[in-house]
Amino acid sequence: AQSVAQPEDQVNVAEGNPLTVKCTYSVSGNPYLFWYVQYPNRGLQFLLKYITGDNLVKGSYGFEAEFNKSQTSFHLKKPSALVSDSALYFCAVRVRGILTGGGNKLTFGTGTQLKVEL
Amino acid sequence: GAVVSQHPSRVICKSGTSVKIECRSLDFQATTMFWYRQFPKQSLMLMATSNEGSKATYEQGVEKDKFLINHASLTLSTLTVTSAHPEDSSFYICSARGQGWEETQYFGPGTRLLVL
Numbered sequence: 132a133q134s135v136a137q138p139e140d141q142v143n144v145a146e147g148n149p150l151t152v153k154c155t156y157s158v159s160g161n162p163y164l165f166w167y168v169q170y171p172n173r174g175l176q177f178l179l180k181y182i183t184g185d186n187l188v189k190g191s192y193g194f195e196a197e198f199n200k201s202q203t204s205f206h207l208k209k210p211s212a213l214v215s216d217s218a219l220y221f222c223a224v225r226v227r228g229i230l231t232g233g234g235n236k237l238t239f240g241t242g243t244q245l246k247v248e249l
Numbered sequence: 250g251a252v253v254s255q256h257p258s259r260v261i262c263k264s265g266t267s268v269k270i271e272c273r274s275l276d277f278q279a280t281t282m283f284w285y286r287q288f289p290k291q292s293l294m295l296m297a298t299s300n301e302g303s304k305a306t307y308e309q310g311v312e313k314d315k316f317l318i319n320h321a322s323l324t325l326s327t328l329t330v331t332s333a334h335p336e337d338s339s340f341y342i343c344s345a346r347g348q349g350w351e352e353t354q355y356f357g358p359g360t361r362l363l364v365l
Contacts, residue, residue: 165353172340173359174253175356177356240292241291241292242292
């Protein structure tokens with residue numbers, strides 16, 4: 132079974148400050164990790180993904196995430212937050228290389244509401 | 250990134266009627282499409298997975314006779330909520346993924362269903 136934990140329901144940060152949204156995962160096999168962002172009453176927008184290779188992954192809108200295998204984490208970061216970054220962020224995991232059964236499905240965390248204030 | 254559309258974006262219907270929601274991949278062929286349901290302030294709940302040309306695989310607890318899924322082509326999947334009831338009111342989101350295990354799953358903008 133695979134699972135994702137986002138330990139913080141909400142993260143508050145001042146505009147211009149760095150932000151971190153935490154994610155840890157559990158999966159049998161090598162992980163395929165994603166971050167998505169959701170604005171109110173909208174679907175999910177893809178931010179970035181980790182398949183293999185460099186542990187630091189850069190994505191859309193200046194976001195990046197670091198894969199840490201020993202800590203089974205994939206925290207989302209941005210050096211300087213913007214008010215427009217305020218949204219709901221989801222971390223998700225899938226088993227790398229498998230398209231059948233449970234490995235076909237993305238498992239999502241519960242989401243972290245990011246609030247960036249002036 | 251790839252674009253996935255959903256139609257309608259919002260629908261209000263009377264209890265007992267059926268509602269069809271379309272999900273289209275606009276610029277890629279989606280061998281697999283997924284249907285999710287999201288309750289307010291909660292994560293996405295996977296309802297079913299559909300592969301083009303075959304029957305959908307439903308998650309445990311999801312009534313396949315109530316939530317009919319058709320994936321007739323590589324760019325279109327439909328979800329029909331049959332005999333809708335107020336408790337079916339929710340935000341329904343589809344996603345699509347191309348062929349290959351490394352493919353990213355892209356999401357539609359969602360459909361807000363309100364059953365009166």
